[in-house]
Amino acid sequence: MKLASYADGSRDGHLVVVSRDLTQAHYATGIATRLQQVLDDWGFIAPQLEDLAVQLNHGKLRHAFAFEPAKCLAPLPRAHGWAVVDAEGGVRREVGGFAAPHQPLRAPAAGEAVLAALTGDLAAASDRASALDALRLLTLALDWRIGGDLVATQCAPVAVTPDELGDGWAAGRLQARLVALHNGAKLEPRDVTAAPGDALARLARLRALRAGQAAGVALGALDLSLAAGDSLHLDLKTAAGQSLFGAIDLDIAPAPSA
Known part of the structure; x- marks a missing residue:
């Protein structure tokens, strides 16, 4: 899976899952909001993000949006x-x-x-x-x-x-x-x-x-x-x-x- 942190005014940004071709993204809200949370509890959180990534890569997420690297921390x-x-x-x-x-x-x-x-x-x-x-x-x-x-x-x-x-x-x-x-x-x-x-x-x-x-x-x-x-x-x-x-x-x- 591919992960990024969108700038949102906070120090750590907001976690998003990014598609394999780097064109689409989806907020990971409901699973984790910051990457450090994922690293702290990898065994529990990472599989949920993997599922989200699979759906994103298959075009099955209704609220996916165009990935904009310029918005990333x-x-x-x-x-x-x-x-x-x-x-x-x-x-x-x-x-x-x-x-x-x-x-x-x-x-x-x-x-x-x-x-x-x-x-x-x-x-x-x-x-x-x-x-x-x-x-x-x-x-x-x-x-x-x-x-x-x-x-x-x-x-x-x-x-x-x-x-x-x-x-x-x-x-x-x-x-x-x-x-x-x-x-x-x-x-x-x-x-x-x-x-x-x-x-x-x-x-x-x-x-x-x-x-x-x-x-x-x-x-x-x-x-x-x-x-x-x-x-x-x-x-x-x-x-x-x-x-x-x-x-x-x-x-x-x-x-x-x-």
């Missing part, structure tokens, strides 16, 4: 922690919440694409298999830094369960293509692979993780220079070109006039 705006594991196994513990997929940056910054994994409760010293069992949802994120300092983390509009990834998910590993447009010009796509279970197990070596913890797998820095007034479109897609999580679309604030 990050799927989980206030995670219980955010840490990124790099290719060498190093861990960077980040601070702050997740920004919306269309929130503009106030200044040019260096960006790094990250596959973000949202977990259920995971005991300390859990192995990779246990970590994969605790993996609930995946999404695309972008860490933005200025001079090495994290200034923002933006998320794609939709978080998905691994079973929604189709051929892009095998043996606990994501395989996808990172596609970017810089000021409307297409950059060279990048094939990426990531094992979020390994990242979760790495974080759980010394301490337990609670439901709502986010672990990132670094997918590499963005090979471009951003300037004031620039725009960026970033998306993770299947080999067939289908968007997995919806795109991150952002603008960098133009330089102030003299």
Whole structure:
């Protein structure tokens, strides 16, 4: 299933279920209103959302509406922690919440694409298999830094369960293509692979993780220079070109006039 959080004036937004093709949505009211509720009680709530998703995908929900990514916050705006594991196994513990997929940056910054994994409760010293069992949802994120300092983390509009990834998910590993447009010009796509279970197990070596913890797998820095007034479109897609999580679309604030 695919889930998103529509902005409603609250800190956490309102949970919606999104169709497989990212065109339709339906409020999850009556089942859960926030994604954190789902992560806290996954075994009870997730099957109900799955049923709603099946009906949505088959066009059987009378009150479905067109999905609008521009109305989304990050799927989980206030995670219980955010840490990124790099290719060498190093861990960077980040601070702050997740920004919306269309929130503009106030200044040019260096960006790094990250596959973000949202977990259920995971005991300390859990192995990779246990970590994969605790993996609930995946999404695309972008860490933005200025001079090495994290200034923002933006998320794609939709978080998905691994079973929604189709051929892009095998043996606990994501395989996808990172596609970017810089000021409307297409950059060279990048094939990426990531094992979020390994990242979760790495974080759980010394301490337990609670439901709502986010672990990132670094997918590499963005090979471009951003300037004031620039725009960026970033998306993770299947080999067939289908968007997995919806795109991150952002603008960098133009330089102030003299």
